[in-house]
Amino acid sequence: MPVFDLSQTPLRALNSALHGLSAGTNDTAFEVVNPRGHHAVAVGIDSPVTVEVRGSVGYYCAGMNDGGTVTVHGSAGPGVAENMMSGTVVIEGDASQYAGATGRGGLLVIKGNAASRCGISMKGIDIVVHGSIGHMSAFMGQSGHLVVLGDAGEALGDSLYEAKLFVRGTVKSLGADCIEKPLRPEHIEKLRELLDKAGVTDVQPEEFKRYGSARKLYNFNIDNAEAY
Amino acid sequence: MCGIVGLFLKDKSLEPKLGQLLSDMLVTMTDRGPDSAGIAIYGGAADGKGKLTVQSANPATDFDGLGEALDDALGVKPAVSVKSTHAVIEVPADKLAEARAAIATLRPAIRVMGAGESVEIYKETGLPKDVVARFGVEAMSGSHGIGHTRMATESAVTTLGAHPFSTGADQCLVHNGSLSNHNNLRRELKREGMRFETENDSEVAAAYLTAEMAKGKDLGEALTGALDDLDGFFTFVVGTKSGFGVVRDPIACKPAVMAETDQYVAFGSEYRALVGLPGIETARVWEPEPATVYFWDHEKAA
Numbered sequence: 001m002p003v004f005d006l007s008q009t010p011l012r013a014l015n016s017a018l019h020g021l022s023a024g025t026n027d028t029a030f031e032v033v034n035p036r037g038h039h040a041v042a043v044g045i046d047s048p049v050t051v052e053v054r055g056s057v058g059y060y061c062a063g064m065n066d067g068g069t070v071t072v073h074g075s076a077g078p079g080v081a082e083n084m085m086s087g088t089v090v091i092e093g094d095a096s097q098y099a100g101a102t103g104r105g106g107l108l109v110i111k112g113n114a115a116s117r118c119g120i121s122m123k124g125i126d127i128v129v130h131g132s133i134g135h136m137s138a139f140m141g142q143s144g145h146l147v148v149l150g151d152a153g154e155a156l157g158d159s160l161y162e163a164k165l166f167v168r169g170t171v172k173s174l175g176a177d178c179i180e181k182p183l184r185p186e187h188i189e190k191l192r193e194l195l196d197k198a199g200v201t202d203v204q205p206e207e208f209k210r211y212g213s214a215r216k217l218y219n220f221n222i223d224n225a226e227a228y
Numbered sequence: 229m230c231g232i233v234g235l236f237l238k239d240k241s242l243e244p245k246l247g248q249l250l251s252d253m254l255v256t257m258t259d260r261g262p263d264s265a266g267i268a269i270y271g272g273a274a275d276g277k278g279k280l281t282v283q284s285a286n287p288a289t290d291f292d293g294l295g296e297a298l299d300d301a302l303g304v305k306p307a308v309s310v311k312s313t314h315a316v317i318e319v320p321a322d323k324l325a326e327a328r329a330a331i332a333t334l335r336p337a338i339r340v341m342g343a344g345e346s347v348e349i350y351k352e353t354g355l356p357k358d359v360v361a362r363f364g365v366e367a368m369s370g371s372h373g374i375g376h377t378r379m380a381t382e383s384a385v386t387t388l389g390a391h392p393f394s395t396g397a398d399q400c401l402v403h404n405g406s407l408s409n410h411n412n413l414r415r416e417l418k419r420e421g422m423r424f425e426t427e428n429d430s431e432v433a434a435a436y437l438t439a440e441m442a443k444g445k446d447l448g449e450a451l452t453g454a455l456d457d458l459d460g461f462f463t464f465v466v467g468t469k470s471g472f473g474v475v476r477d478p479i480a481c482k483p484a485v486m487a488e489t490d491q492y493v494a495f496g497s498e499y500r501a502l503v504g505l506p507g508i509e510t511a512r513v514w515e516p517e518p519a520t521v522y523f524w525d526h527e528k529a530a
Contacts, residue, residue, distance in 0.1 A: 058498055094513075
């Protein structure tokens with residue numbers, strides 16, 4: 001298993017090695033030690049490789065991930081798993097702002113709390129946060145699921161499109177055009193699947209409330225013209 | 229973008245290392261702000277003594293014979309310690325205002341960076357590692373300090389435009405962000421008698437806190453007031469003689485991370501700045517909440 005010690009080896013060496021993997025390679029498990037808050041650790045993975053990061057990382061860890069499984073045994077700075085395409089990213093600690101931003105697919109699991117703007121402009125990614133999330137989360141979320149076992153901050157789901165939001169705790173406030181919606185059997189089934197994938201065992205899907213778009217902001221409404 | 233750092237020691241045995249720890253934190257933040265750097269360090273206050281940190285673009289002429297000239301003016305010989313473009317002038321605390329006035333007359337090109345019983349402020353343009361080396365920050369000791377690496381957006385790259393800003397005795401502030409109501413607030417504060425050295429938005433924030441504390445608020449209360457009265461983006465780290473505070477605006481897009489152990493409270497724009505601190509592996513590390521005031525005080529803790 002290749003091990004990269006970022007206190008000794010430049011970050012470029014790690015990311016080049018990850019990008020250079022060809023199909024059928026035996027190097028399918030990487031380990032990164034001493035990440036020391038480095039930016040852009042393990043970005044741009046495009047093969048089904050496993051990366052274990054032993055410590056906390058800075059900006060944009062595992063960004064653009066396409067098929068890899070990245071686990072951070074620590075906390076992550078802003079923009080973790082930004083624009084993920086597929087695969088899995090697990091943060092054992094907390095995540096800073098805009099975790100999973102613009103993600104198109106894959107699963108992001110945050111075992112601690114996520115700060116503001118979690119899942120902003122999400123476009124298909126599934127995000128499961130074991131703790132709580134900050135303000136303006138899922139802003140303009142287009143599709144995918146955001147599941148929060150704790151509480152949500154102000155303006156959840158502002159200007160939401162079709163991302164589905166599930167919060168087990170309290171929501172400080174809902175953003176413009178975001179409303180509570182009934183939890184139907186298909187949502188319970190999806191929640192059960194996501195909780196299972198995220199390793200959550202002691203929580204029932206029925207404990208969540210669902211929030212989604214009221215669909216009033218989709219199109220320009222001539223009746224609002226005077227408000228501009 | 230800028231980088232800010234702060235370190236507030238609880239364990240006195242770390243005090244001789246404050247300059248070293250803070251320097252390392254600051255240099256790590258170079259790529260957030262490579263054009264200027266500055267540091268405010270709270271060393272021990274000697275009984276009855278006051279300190280002025282002053283700066284000159286021509287230290288060889290401005291600082292030459294300054295001690296003797298002040299001796300003539302004040303009737304007390306000050307201790308003048310020159311460090312590159314800066315000098316720390318120590319006088320009896322009750323002569324501080326008089327010394328400041330005398331310097332303005334004797335050497336009008338000299339600028340006062342900060343004054344108080346404990347604080348010393350060093351700031352210059354250039355890479356943080358060069359600024360730190362120029363002033364010998366690594367060898368300094370103290371109980372707490374804050375630092376800033378600047379990437380200028382709102383005003384010129386000059387020594388006076390660098391942070392920290394000090395607008396009151398033993399007070400200083402570093403800022404990451406930009407304020408949008410600073411012109412109006414500056415006018416109001418000038419009317420209340422505050423003095424400004426620059427057109428910089430962050431200096432207004434510092435002066436605002438000084439004015440609020442002059443009205444009897446403690447640091448925590450003044451920072452709470454800042455949330456209502458300052459408009460714009462900010463993460464502030466501020467120091468007073470015995471205190472250390474942090475506040476972020478409600479939008480909180482400027483990054484911040486904090487760490488606390490039995491030995492210290494530390495602040496960094498990024499976690500990278502904190503990785504060299506002793507015991508960071510087991511520290512409580514968290515992101516300060518938006519619109520929430522955090523502050524610590526040596527005197528209140530004692």
